[in-house]
Amino acid sequence: MKNIIIASTSTIYGSDYLEYLLPTLQLFFKGLDEILFIPYARPSGLSYDEYTTVAQKSFKKIGISIKGIHEFKNPKNALAQAKGVFVGGGNTFELVNQLYKKDLIKDLKKIVENGTPYLGTSAGSNICGPTMMTTNDMPIVYPPSFDTLNLIPYTINPHYLDADPNTTHKGETRETRIHEFHVYNKSTVIGLREGSWLVVKGKKIILKGKLTARVFRQNEDPIELAIDSILDY
Amino acid sequence: MKNIIIASTSTIYGSDYLEYLLPTLQLFFKGLDEILFIPYARPSGLSYDEYTTVAQKSFKKIGISIKGIHEFKNPKNALAQAKGVFVGGGNTFELVNQLYKKDLIKDLKKIVENGTPYLGTSAGSNICGPTMMTTNDMPIVYPPSFDTLNLIPYTINPHYLDADPNTTHKGETRETRIHEFHVYNKSTVIGLREGSWLVVKGKKIILKGKLTARVFRQNEDPIELAIDSILDY
Numbered sequence: 330m331k332n333i334i335i336a337s338t339s340t341i342y343g344s345d346y347l348e349y350l351l352p353t354l355q356l357f358f359k360g361l362d363e364i365l366f367i368p369y370a371r372p373s374g375l376s377y378d379e380y381t382t383v384a385q386k387s388f389k390k391i392g393i394s395i396k397g398i399h400e401f402k403n404p405k406n407a408l409a410q411a412k413g414v415f416v417g418g419g420n421t422f423e424l425v426n427q428l429y430k431k432d433l434i435k436d437l438k439k440i441v442e443n444g445t446p447y448l449g450t451s452a453g454s455n456i457c458g459p460t461m462m463t464t465n466d467m468p469i470v471y472p473p474s475f476d477t478l479n480l481i482p483y484t485i486n487p488h489y490l491d492a493d494p495n496t497t498h499k500g501e502t503r504e505t506r507i508h509e510f511h512v513y514n515k516s517t518v519i520g521l522r523e524g525s526w527l528v529v530k531g532k533k534i535i536l537k538g539k540l541t542a543r544v545f546r547q548n549e550d551p552i553e554l555a556i557d558s559i560l561d562y
Numbered sequence: 563m564k565n566i567i568i569a570s571t572s573t574i575y576g577s578d579y580l581e582y583l584l585p586t587l588q589l590f591f592k593g594l595d596e597i598l599f600i601p602y603a604r605p606s607g608l609s610y611d612e613y614t615t616v617a618q619k620s621f622k623k624i625g626i627s628i629k630g631i632h633e634f635k636n637p638k639n640a641l642a643q644a645k646g647v648f649v650g651g652g653n654t655f656e657l658v659n660q661l662y663k664k665d666l667i668k669d670l671k672k673i674v675e676n677g678t679p680y681l682g683t684s685a686g687s688n689i690c691g692p693t694m695m696t697t698n699d700m701p702i703v704y705p706p707s708f709d710t711l712n713l714i715p716y717t718i719n720p721h722y723l724d725a726d727p728n729t730t731h732k733g734e735t736r737e738t739r740i741h742e743f744h745v746y747n748k749s750t751v752i753g754l755r756e757g758s759w760l761v762v763k764g765k766k767i768i769l770k771g772k773l774t775a776r777v778f779r780q781n782e783d784p785i786e787l788a789i790d791s792i793l794d795y
Contacts, residue, residue, distance in 0.1 A: 342730035373738055374745035420742050422701075462702050467739040468655075468695050470746050475704045488733035497575035499756055500698055500721035505606055509653055510702040512607035523732055 332357075332446045333480060333529035335457050337487045337521035337538075339418050339450035347387040347450075349524060353537070355391040358413050358446060363394040365411035367437075369427035370419025370452040384417060408436045411445055418451025418487075421464040425456060426472035438478045447480075451487045454521070457529075458484040463510055463518050465503075481529055482516070482562050489520030489543060504543075504551065511547040518545040519554070534560040565590075565679045566713060566762035568690050570720045570754035570771075572651050572683035580620040580683075582757060586770070588624040591646050591679060596627040598644035600670075602660035603652025603685040617650060641669045644678055651684025651720075654697035658689060659705035671711045680713075684720045687754070690762075691717040696743055696751050698736075714762060715749070715795050722753030722776060737776075737784065744780040751778040752787070767793040 334350075334357055341349050358364060368380035375383070381397035388395050395415070401407035408414070414437070416424070428434050441447045449457055455464050456477040463486040492502040501509070507518050521527065525538035536542050541553040554560075567583075567590055574582050591597060601613035608616070614630035621628050628648070634640035641647070647670070649657070661667050674680045682690055688697050689710040696719040725735040734742070740751050754760070758771035769775050774786040787793075 338732050340732050342732060371742075371745070372734075374742055423742075423746070463700060465700070465733055467743060468697065468701060468708055469739075469743040470695075471708045475701055488731065490731060490733065498721065498723060499571050499573050499575060500723065501605075506700040506702075509604075509607055509656075510700060512604070513656070513703050 330531040335454040336450045336526035338523045364413035367416040370424035372419035413446040415448040416453030421452040429473045484516040563764040568687040569759035571756045597646035600649040603657035605652035646679040648681045649686030654685040662706045717749040719753045
């Protein structure tokens with residue numbers, strides 16, 4: 330049974346990395362002493378080692394060790410043996426690029442479908458849907474495809490941001506961008522505000538956190554999804 | 563001799579489409595009664611006809627007719643015959659996708675290198691550099707490549723936005739995104755704030771408008787480029 334946490338962000342304003350999620354993660358990864366970290370998204374260009382150290386520091390607080398996938402000779406074996414997986418945020422294009430280059434998309438999908446607990450934040454959440462096409466990131470590398478893990482039939486927009494009514498900036502709002510996505514694509518988009526996350530248990534998806542989420546269906550007005558709402562599929 | 567205007571945006575706050583640029587465009591396109599419009603970027607999903615009508619309305623004020631490239635049977639012929647070209651903003655991924663699908667990248671590059679005046683706004687400016695990798699747009703379609711016209715040796719970030727010191731949002735700032743670009747790419751990036759534009763005359767590039775631009779070189783601190791600065795290359 331799928332067992333996934335899809336978080337909008339790793340960090341909320343004024344708190345440490347993953348801090349707001351730690352009580353949830355303690356229950357989610359209960360019984361595991363080590364999980365596999367995938368640092369490929371390299372936020373701000375951090376090295377894999379540096380990024381793994383950041384994750385390690387937070388997970389230590391709940392008694393879990395972190396091992397970076399880059400520390401293994403064979404990343405496919407690392408995935409096959411993993412008791413739990415955490416895919417951190419950063420640049421989604423680079424994350425997806427590396428997963429394709431190392432031929433890990435199918436392996437990662439398989440273990441999560443077989444029940445290995447998966448935590449994604451930001452870019453790591455973006456790849457849970459059928460495509461990464463609603464990422465907010467810059468296309469700084471050209472991945473072989475925009476298709477992603479398709480673990481849930483919703484496309485994720487992490488760090489969802491409401492339009493600022495007072496702005497004078499004329500760049501597209503997030504809502505406009507998602508509307509443009511729907512000119513070319515049918516998939517329903519969930520805009521996850523910072524501090525919100527989805528819990529996926531088998532075929533059930535539940536919204537958690539302190540904020541509603543914004544759901545965009547093609548050719549329909551967006552709606553707000555209440556906290557603790559269940560999305561079946 | 564190349565003759566190009568690379569504008570950050572088509573529209574500044576509180577004014578009509580292209581309004582702030584019209585006095586400049588009147589001189590730039592002097593002597594021309596019709597220019598070719600490329601509406602492929604389809605902002606907000608507008609149809610090619612709708613978008614062409616928007617452009618037509620503004621150019622009418624300076625006595626210039628607009629004809630959309632989609633009104634021609636053969637877009638290659640349309641480019642070959644064009645006296646001037648305007649590539650409008652919208653989604654850069656879709657713009658680049660269509661230019662590749664219709665095999666127009668080389669044709670467009672050729673006429674501009676031969677001196678046909680070119681106006682780009684937003685996405686239409688983004689494609690003037692070697693790559694579209696510093697676009698702000700969502701990757702709503704998968705283009706065959708991120709390589710673009712390479713008319714100038716700088717990569718453009720239109721709608722450049724300074725970080726808001728008061729924000730509590732944890733999504734990446736524009737500067738962080740451009741820094742991440744430079745982890746994988748060498749090309750110098752020009753962050754063009756709204757209301758700024760570059761004038762390219764042969765091998766000379768001049769910054770125009772009321773605001774400085776931010777220049778990001780790999781492994782260097784960003785600098786501010788003063789108005790009327792000349793960038794040689």
